[in-house]
Amino acid sequence: MAAASTAQPSAGQAGWREQLRAGGYRVTPQRQLVLESVERLTHATPERILADVQRTAQGVNLSTVYRALEVLEEVGLVTHAHIGHGSPAYHSTSQAPHLHLVCGTCGEVSALPAEVAVPFVEEIRRRTGFRTDVSHVSLHGRCAQCAGSAANGGK
Numbered sequence: 253m254a255a256a257s258t259a260q261p262s263a264g265q266a267g268w269r270e271q272l273r274a275g276g277y278r279v280t281p282q283r284q285l286v287l288e289s290v291e292r293l294t295h296a297t298p299e300r301i302l303a304d305v306q307r308t309a310q311g312v313n314l315s316t317v318y319r320a321l322e323v324l325e326e327v328g329l330v331t332h333a334h335i336g337h338g339s340p341a342y343h344s345t346s347q348a349p350h351l352h353l354v355c356g357t358c359g360e361v362s363a364l365p366a367e368v369a370v371p372f373v374e375e376i377r378r379r380t381g382f383r384t385d386v387s388h389v390s391l392h393g394r395c396a397q398c399a400g401s402a403a404n405g406g407k
Contacts (some may be wrong), residue, residue: 256369268329269286271327271328271329272323272327272329275323275325275326277323277327277365280320281288281309282305282309282312282316282320283320283323283324284310285305285308286301286305286308286320286324287320287324287329287330287344289301289304289305290321290324290330290343290344291340291346292304292345293360294343294344294347295333295335295341295342295343295352295363296341296342296343297338297339297340297341297342298314298317298318298321298339298342299314299339301317301321301342302314302317302389305317312314315316321342325342328345329344329345330342330343330344330345331343331345331387331388332388333352333387333388333389333390334388334390335352335361335390336354336390336392337353341361347363348365348366349364349366349386349387350357350363350364350365350366350387351365351366351368351369351389351391352388352389352390352391353390353391353393353395354390354392354393355393355394355395355398356392356393356394357394357395357398357401358395358397358398360395362395366386366387369384369386369389372384
């Protein structure tokens with residue numbers, strides 16, 4: 253198996269080694285590679301993370317990626333959202349909280365700051381007492397480009 257790359261997770265994850273150790277986990281090359289891949293790809297499924305990691309470490313398999321993601325999520329370095337059917341998409345917790353906008357036509361996933369949902373979330377809490385975690389929210393529709401294409405006679 254190839255050693256971990258010399259690139260380090262971003263400044264947003266400056267204490268990533270300490271977070272792993274504080275959670276009772278070892279720092280391993282596989283965990284570092286998976287964390288680097290999550291940060292590089294921003295919203296990626298485990299399968300996409302695997303393909304990225306295997307560019308450096310071909311001996312890593314999908315179960316290793318899933319185990320690393322589970323540990324990284326447990327210690328608060330990554331989180332996931334269910335963006336579509338199938339595997340969840342993972343992203344770094346160094347990113348600001350955000351909503352996921354998923355285009356049903358081209359598949360593009362973009363982010364919108366979570367603050368835009370504050371009035372909605374407050375109304376839910378006022379009516380029901382329910383406290384919402386919008387970091388797992390995915391809104392499905394059409395991106396501006398696909399919506400514009402449809403308006404101009406496209407799909």
